[in-house]
Amino acid sequence: MNRILWLGVGAAALLTACSTFTPPTREETQQVVKSSFRERSIAKLDRLNQTEMQQLCSDAARTKTDVPLADQKRIMAQAEAAVKFPADGKWLGDYKQGERIAQSGVGMQWSDNDKTVNGGNCYACHQISPQELSHGNIGPPLVGYGKLRGTSEPIMKYTWTRIWNSHAFNACSTMPRYGAAGILTEAQIKDVMALLLDPNSPVNK
Ligand code: HEC
Numbered sequence: 001m002n003r004i005l006w007l008g009v010g011a012a013a014l015l016t017a018c019s020t021f022t023p024p025t026r027e028e029t030q031q032v033v034k035s036s037f038r039e040r041s042i043a044k045l046d047r048l049n050q051t052e053m054q055q056l057c058s059d060a061a062r063t064k065t066d067v068p069l070a071d072q073k074r075i076m077a078q079a080e081a082a083v084k085f086p087a088d089g090k091w092l093g094d095y096k097q098g099e100r101i102a103q104s105g106v107g108m109q110w111s112d113n114d115k116t117v118n119g120g121n122c123y124a125c126h127q128i129s130p131q132e133l134s135h136g137n138i139g140p141p142l143v144g145y146g147k148l149r150g151t152s153e154p155i156m157k158y159t160w161t162r163i164w165n166s167h168a169f170n171a172c173s174t175m176p177r178y179g180a181a182g183i184l185t186e187a188q189i190k191d192v193m194a195l196l197l198d199p200n201s202p203v204n205k
Contacts, residue, residue, distance in 0.1 A: 023062050026055070040110035053079075057172035072171035080168035083161050084179065086186055091156040091193055098195030099202075101188050102128055108183070118183050120192055125175070128195065129202045139175060146197035147204040159196060163189050 024032075030048070039045050050058065053075045060067045067075075104119025106112065122128060127141040149155045161168050164179030178184040184192070195201050 023064075026059060026062075029058075029062065042108070042112060042114060043110040053167060053171070060172065067171055075171040076168055079165040079177075079180065080161065082180060083164045083168065084186070085157070085160060086190060091151075091160065091190065092198055093187060093190030093194045095191070095194040095198045095201035095203075097188075098191035098193070099129060101184065101192050102195055103132075118188075120178060120184055120188070121176075122192065130205075131202055142196055143203060145203055146199060146201065149197075151197055151199075156193070156197070159193060160189065163192060 034045075034048060037045060037048060056067045056071050056075070059065075066072075101120045102122035105121035105124060107116050107118030122142075123132060123135045125136045125139040127135040127137070127143055128145075130143050145159075162175075163184075165177045166173035166175035167177065167180075176183055178192075179186075179189060196203055198204070
C-alpha cells in the first residue's frame with residue numbers, strides 16, 4: 001500500500017476511536033479529583049461535595065447534554081426562593097468601596113484565614129468601570145449598567161438576585177453565588193450594587 005492509503009487508514013482508525021470514546025462516569029471523575037486534593041488551612045475537603053445543582057450541571061457538561069428542562073426550572077426556582085433581600089430595604093452602599101470589592105480576588109483560598117475579607121473578583125469576568133482596562137470577558141460587559149437600566153424596584157431586585165445567586169436566571173450559570181455561598185456579606189453586596197447602579201459611579205458616567 002502506498003503512503004497516502006496508510007494515512008487514510010490511520011485517519012479512519014482515529015475517527016472510530018474518537019466516536020467510540022465514552023466520557024468517564026461521575027464516580028470516576030470524583031475519584032480522580034479526590035485523590036489529587038488535600039486539606040490545607042481553611043480549604044477543607046468538603047468543598048468537593050457537590051450540591052444537586054452542581055452534579056446536574058457537571059454531568060451535563062461532561063456528557064455534552066442539556067440538564068432536563070424540569071430540573072433546570074427547579075434549580076432556578078429554588079435559587080430564587082432562597083434570596084435574602086437587604087434587611088433595611090436599602091439597596092445601594094458605597095460605590096468606591098464596591099470598586100475595591102470588584103477588584104479584589106482575595107479570599108477562601110488555603111493561603112487565607114477566617115479573618116480574610118473576601119473580594120468579588122468581578123473584573124475576572126466582567127468589564128465594569130471604563131477606567132479599568134484589565135478585565136475578563138466570560139460575563140457580559142457591565143459598563144453603563146445603571147444608566148441603561150435605571151434604578152427602579154424591579155431592576156434593584158433583579159441585580160441583587162443576580163449577585164446573590166445567578167442560578168435563579170440560568171440553571172448552570174458560571175457566575176459565583178455571592179450571597180448564597182456566603183462569599184460576600186450583605187453590606188459588600190450593597191457596595192457592589194452601588195458600583196453598578198449609583199448615578200455617580202464611574203460605571204454610569
Ligand atoms: C466566573 C465569572 C464571573 C464572575 C467572577 C462574576 N460574574 Fe457576573 N456574570 C457572569 C456570567 C457568565 C454572566 C451571564 C449570565 C449567566 O451565565 O448567568 C454574568 C451576569 C452578570 C450580571 C447580569 C448582567 C445582565 O446583563 O443582566 C450582573 C449584574 C453581574 N454578572 C454582576 C457581577 C458582579 C457584581 C460580580 C462580582 C461581585 C460578578 N458578576 C462576578 C460571570 C461572572
